[in-house]
Amino acid sequence: MNNIGTGKINKWTSTLISGTNKLTLKDLQDQVIVITGASSGIGLKTARMAAAKGAKVVAAARNEDALQELVEELKAKGHAATFVKADVGREEDVHAIAKTAIEEFGRFDTWVNNAGISVWGYAFDVTNEDIKRMVDTNFWGVVYGTQVAVKHFKERDVPGALINVGSLFGDRGTLVQSTYAPSKFAVHGWTESIRMELEKEQAPVSVTLIHPGRIDTPYNEHARSYLEKQPAHRGMIYPPEAVAEAILYAAEHPKRDMFIGSQAKALELLGTLLPRLTDRLMERIIYPTQHVERPSKPREESALYKAGYGMHERGTNVGWMRKRSLYVKACKHPILTTIAAGVGLTVWSLAKRKD
Known part of the structure; x- marks a missing residue:
């Protein structure tokens, strides 16, 4: 009797710690994947990589011309794809994305909430109108996408992946993008909360939060700027394919979080352990690493209220351009990462003893 009780406790503890219902997701080659913000940057790269791996792609964004060009490009290579012109800040547009996916392919298996926009400027300089518009895209777009995706997965009763793209500034507040960070904090809080609710009811949904660090996309060019100098990332910058790699891994493997670059994880840990x-540190380093030495584009040219230019994966950022994220690759092999960490700790401990 005691052994049986212990077995049940161990099984319950294992499930509790793993934080997953052990869902099995389809291989990408058998999936239909919805990607918002697919006309440029991370979304564009993810669409191309997903199609190359055999997935059927449903690309959504506000730039219809770019979406049409993307779909024609994918079809010319023998891939299945369709597009939907949509503003994710409008609930009816998000429903139209789901409807198109179902009408075209009969279903969708992964939904990627990637669309986003930023405002560069100090918090008290930014108008409330601009903040609200940004939140419509960054937060409400994720809420609407989550709702339609979860509803679809539950109705089909087939495991599906919901992937929300957050930010390193969703883990830690910042200067200059001080109105953008709260919109990503909201995305992180929403994702963690609905993940727990779905796990508790054992819904067939894998929920992953992506934490990108500084990524080389046109994100800075699309942003509305209140700065005198043009917004841009400076320093160590990761390619959009590193984010796409993490997204597509999560589409096949249930993952709670995926951090893009050690900088994103380091900032989260540093902010938690040593907040002051x-x-x-951020008060000193953020402003000089968030612009380049040329005049900022006029606000009316931003993509806050209209579609930005499309079909560009990379932006105009400057600095150390990484070719990949080793941290992402390590996260795809957690056992090897744990072993490496253990070996490292052992070596460090032995060295300390010799000292």
């Missing part, structure tokens, strides 16, 4: 030190 992190405040001071």
Whole structure:
């Protein structure tokens, strides 16, 4: 009797710690994947990589010309794809994305909430109108996408993946993008909350939060700027394919979080363990690493209220351009990562003893 009880407790504890209902997701080659914000940057790269792996792609964004060009490109290579012109800040547009996917392919298996926009400027300089518009895209777009995706997965009763793209500034507040960060905090809080609710009811949904660091996309060019100098990332910058790699891995493997670049994970840890030190560091380094030495584009040219230019994966950022994220690759092999960490700790401990 005691052994049986212990077995049940161990099984329950294992399930509790793993934080998953052990869902099995389809291989990408057998999937229909919906990607918002697919006309440029991370979304564009993810669409191309997903199609190359055999997935059927449903691309959504506000730039219809770019979407049409993308779909024609994918079809010319023998891939199945369709597009939907949509503003994710409008609930009816998000429903139209789901409807198109179902009418075209009969279903969707992964939904990627990627669309996003930023405002560069100090918080008290930015108008409430601009903040609300940004939140419509960054937060409400994720809420609407989550609702239609979860409803679809539950109705089909077939495991599906919901992937929300957050930010390193969703884990830690910042300067200059101080109105953007709260919109991503909201995405992180929403994702964690609905993940727990869905796990509790054992719904057939894998929920992943993506934490990108500084990524080389046109995101800075699309942003509305209140700065005198043009917004841009400076320093260590990761390619959009590193984010796409993490997204597509999560589409096949249930993952709670995927951090893009050690900088994203390091900022989260530093902000948690040493918050005041992190405040001071960011007060010194953020502003000079968030612009380049040329005049900022006029606000009316931003993509806050209209579609930005499309079909560009990379932006105009400057600095150390990484070719990949080793941290993403490590996260895809957690056992090897744990072993490596254990070996590293052992070596460090032995070295300390010798000292």
